[in-house]
Amino acid sequence: MKPFKATAVSPANIAFIKYWGRKKGTLDEEVIPANSSISMNIDNCYTKTTVEFSPEYEEDEVWIKFFGKSYEKVSGSPLNRVLGQVNHFRELNNCALKVKIMSENSFPSDAGIAASASGFSALTLALVGAFEMKLSLKELSILTRLAGSGSACRSVIDGFAEWRKGHDSGSCYAVQLAPPEWWNLADLVTVVKNEKKEFSSLHGHALAHSSPFFNRRQHLLKKRIPLVRKAIKKRDFLALGELIEEEATEMHLIAMSSHPPIFYWNKGTLEVIHFLKEIRKDNLFVFFTIDAGPNVHIICQEKDMDKIDLEVKKLKNVLFTIKNKPCAGARLIEKHLF
Numbered sequence: 001m002k003p004f005k006a007t008a009v010s011p012a013n014i015a016f017i018k019y020w021g022r023k024k025g026t027l028d029e030e031v032i033p034a035n036s037s038i039s040m041n042i043d044n045c046y047t048k049t050t051v052e053f054s055p056e057y058e059e060d061e062v063w064i065k066f067f068g069k070s071y072e073k074v075s076g077s078p079l080n081r082v083l084g085q086v087n088h089f090r091e092l093n094n095c096a097l098k099v100k101i102m103s104e105n106s107f108p109s110d111a112g113i114a115a116s117a118s119g120f121s122a123l124t125l126a127l128v129g130a131f132e133m134k135l136s137l138k139e140l141s142i143l144t145r146l147a148g149s150g151s152a153c154r155s156v157i158d159g160f161a162e163w164r165k166g167h168d169s170g171s172c173y174a175v176q177l178a179p180p181e182w183w184n185l186a187d188l189v190t191v192v193k194n195e196k197k198e199f200s201s202l203h204g205h206a207l208a209h210s211s212p213f214f215n216r217r218q219h220l221l222k223k224r225i226p227l228v229r230k231a232i233k234k235r236d237f238l239a240l241g242e243l244i245e246e247e248a249t250e251m252h253l254i255a256m257s258s259h260p261p262i263f264y265w266n267k268g269t270l271e272v273i274h275f276l277k278e279i280r281k282d283n284l285f286v287f288f289t290i291d292a293g294p295n296v297h298i299i300c301q302e303k304d305m306d307k308i309d310l311e312v313k314k315l316k317n318v319l320f321t322i323k324n325k326p327c328a329g330a331r332l333i334e335k336h337l338f
């Protein structure tokens with residue numbers, strides 16, 4: 001029997017409207033968010049994954065190469081999360097073969113750059129490729145969402161995406177708002193900490209409802225979501241910038257006021273935020289957003305990125321930066337990792 005093998009590459013995405021908390025009354029494994037979210041794929045933060053099912057393998061093996069490190073064999077709950085998705089595909093395709101998976105990240109994981117989004121979208125598309133499944137983009141987005149990291153379902157869409165919360169599993173998936181070339185925005189990821197974070201986003205989603213501000217945020221999002229959609233449609237950078245800063249601060253307010261509280265920011269995060277406020281005085285328009293970690297995503301216009309990069313690197317707490325532009329979503333590639 002010929003082995004089933006495929007390789008996919010998928011970008012991380014940065015959320016302009018954040019997924020933070022699941023819909024009340026739904027099961028964790030359904031991954032139905034309390035609100036819709038909006039994001040942009042980022043080209044220099046990606047995961048490459050090869051999967052191979054073969055009668056030669058006696059056990060399932062998963063290997064990950066984190067940024068700047070060598071390959072490590074995955075075990076414990078990260079392994080169970082990956083095998084959860086693999087088993088789903090085995091059932092769909094009536095397959096009992098063991099699998100070998102190798103995966104490489106181009107950027108530091110677990111520090112607020114959505115490594116799980118690029119990781120689970122690359123894994124899902126590689127599985128689709130290995131089984132030669134013919135899926136619509138909607139079906140692919142739903143299967144990716146169910147992998148565990150909901151935000152991964154936005155990474156399969158090209159460019160700017162909205163993950164619609166829908167009303168059930170079949171209506172909860174991501175759609176395109178604009179292709180990558182629509183807007184020459186940039187995301188300068190400013191890394192102020194390069195270690196595993198203490199609280200995963202899964203933990204954050206579970207705690208979000210315990211914040212006294214959770215319902216208020218859901219109410220405010222009803223206005224903010226259409227405004228972000230409109231800012232993208234009109235390429236209105238100042239409008240987008242103000243909205244995403246408000247949104248990021250509010251998501252972190254929910255995290256900081258949940259029981260127990262989660263503080264993702266560190267002194268480097270604040271140093272970058274204050275620096276941006278200063279350079280805005282010189283009419284250089286730059287804005288921040290922050291996912292579940294301390295690193296700051298500086299959202300600017302592509303023409304300004306190099307200038308901002310030179311300045312931000314002079315800050316005491318900045319370790320390094322990663323320059324990103326909007327890009328296509330997950331895709332299959334010919335070159336395998338093994």
Ligand code: PMV
Pocket residue numbers: 014015017018019020037114116117148149150151152201202290291292
């Ligand atoms: O999809 P998850 O479970 O990895 O959570 C993503 C959470 C944020 O990155 C903070 C927000 C988002 O929408 O990407």
